[in-house]
Amino acid sequence: MDTSKFDELKRIIDNLYNADTLQKIYSEYLNKVFDVVDINNGKKLKKNELTNHFALVCSDAKLFEKLLSILPEDVYKILNILVWEGDKYPIEKFINEFGSKIAVNNELYYSSNRSLISKPYLLFNYEFDYSYYSSLSGRNHYKVTIFLNDYLRSVFKTYLPKPADYELIPIKSIDKTDFIYNGEDYIVRNIDLLKNYYQQGYVKIGKNEKVLKTSIQQMANYCHINEFYEQNSEKKIEQLHKELQFMKTEFIIDIFMTNLLKSNNKTGDKVDDKDGLEFLKSQFVKFFDDRFINVFDIFHKLMRHIKGYSYTYNYDSDRHYEVKKGFSILLATFPTMQWLSIDNIVKYSKSRDIYIEMVGRRSYDLSRLSVQMQSDEKTSRGYNEISLKNLTYQDVVTMPFIKGMLFLMASFGIVDIAYNYPSNQSYQVPNKKYLTLYDGLKYVRLTKLGAYLLGITDKYEAKITKEDADITLDDNRLMLRIEGSDPFKEMLLEKLSEKVHANNYKLTYSSFLKDCITIKDVEQKIKLFKKHISSKPSEIWQTFFKDVRDKINPLTPKTSLVVYEIQPNSELVNLIAKDAVLRKYILKAEKYHIVLDTANRAKVKKRLEEFGFFIDNL
Secondary structure: OHEEEHHHHHHHHHHOOOOOHHHHHHHHHHHHHHOOOOOOOOOOOOOHHHHHHHHHHHHOHHHHHHHHHHHHHHHHHHHHHHHOOOOOEEHHHHHHHHHHOOOOOOHHEEEEEEHOOOHHHHHOEEEEEEEEEEEEEEEEEEEEEOOOOHHHHHHHHHOOOOOOHHHHEOOOOOOOEEEOOOOHHHHHHHHHHHHHHHHOEEEEEEEEEEEEEHHHHHHHHHHHOOOOOOOOOOEEEEHHHHHHHHHHHHHHHHHHHHHHOOOOOOOOOOOOOOOOHHHHHHHHHHHHHHHOOOOOOHHHHHHHEEOOHHHHHHOOOHHHHHHHHHHHHHHHHOOOEEEEEEHHHHHHHOOOOOOOOOOOHHHOOOOOOOOEEOOOOOOOOOEEEHHHHHHHHHHHHHHHHHHHHHHHHHHHHOOOEEEEEOOOOOOOOOOOOOOOOOEEEEEEEEHHHHHHHOOOOOOOOOOOOOOEEEEEOOOOEEEEEEEEOHHHHHHHHHHHEEEOOOOOEEHHHHHEEEEEEHHHHHHHHHHHHHHHHHOOOOHHHHHHHHHHHHHOHHHHHHHHEEEEEOOOOOOHHHHHHOOOHHHHEEEEOOOOEEEEEHHHHHHHHHHOOOOOOOOOOO
């Protein structure tokens, strides 16, 4: 026997169970395991003796096997669920599902007295939460949840048969869904376009530090992004919710904003110059492996159905890093180009304890968060605000997080997904038929591109012939012509110049300088022109760029000057126009306005007072 394991078992059991509970467990099960009618000649065993017996059974395979053999059928089923799934469940789940007699009587709901739990179910651990939000028979009551300590779970896993979902089970033929999304081809063709569009600063941030909605829509249009829910689908997107319209575009922006410089950045830092697949791979290596990448905005977006504040949920960077790491481990177990069901993936991750806990499981953390659920009651708010500790963790945390992350991965062609319009029969947020935007996800498969980006395979051969186009410059006029098709070059021409006819464009000052906010924006446009259109254009083009540079900041702000509006007083107007002293200090007088240097305000004030004009606001 492993002494350290045995000692740890004793410590855990001693903390989890009181003497009365251990005595009942002993009389119900343990004495039968040891084949002893009366192990202590009728005397009541001490707690340390009971703890030793329980620990001995848990640390010996044969004894534990015997314990399993005498468990009632429903207790055995509950044990397997708690061991392999690891969640906390309301006892009603097993009362309704298996007809379990967990509560001695209904008084269990009004008291945290564990003696009101039926003896066969005392093997398990319980949590009592005094719930003010509801009542039974007009009495406030306890919410009773059932679970199993994680250390006991890890021990029991060595004895219990593995469930079917302990392995990922590929599906040869999936059920019909509303959509099947394959994004691999698009991302391979257009990653340069997407990256350059973002790095040119076309994605604009508003005063609230969020991306402008118009900017999201413009990127979707310019980059021809094929969204998850297309407008021409058989069910109009407007009938659902506007949040679905640009899901993919928003995910692409989210990754760029997390990994790259934010748009409108004025620090002058270098942008990422990698091209194509090299750039794409570097982004996901960085996303999953870099501890210092702040993914809070992305994770919070995936879990935006959860309201409230929790330090663990919002700001725990270590948790975010571990969750990223756990999800990457989960992805790496997917077989390439084989469909998997979401239910299988979730149960697989739980049975193997892959760490993807976006919210801390402590009652303290869960109690500070809530979900606003659709309410059938006629209330002023139209919803019930339910604490996270009173909901099933898998349904409101694990499942939404995994599904949301898989939609994110699909945005970059890492996985293909099969999904329906979002709906949720169990949980619905106010005015929606779903809990999250990702509820409709049913199946997923890792693509060959995904296997390469995640480092599962060393090579990736794109079978796609990239579109290409040639741009020719007129040597005598600032005219450009494009032949062929290349989304990036077409977008570049639209951003730099003005379309005059079919494939012909004209470069003007206004077309070139549009969207430019800083000198860096101007220089970036010149750099893009020389990198993607012509590195050595003819003299007319060189002159244009030199002229643009020479005309930068022709106006110098003078903070020492102030402007005043004068009253339409004829005496005052004549005085300002003719007095030699005032004309010496007033720099400009026109249309009842004068300009002064701040250093001369006192002198002007004094001179005007000599003519009876008192001033206290100069």
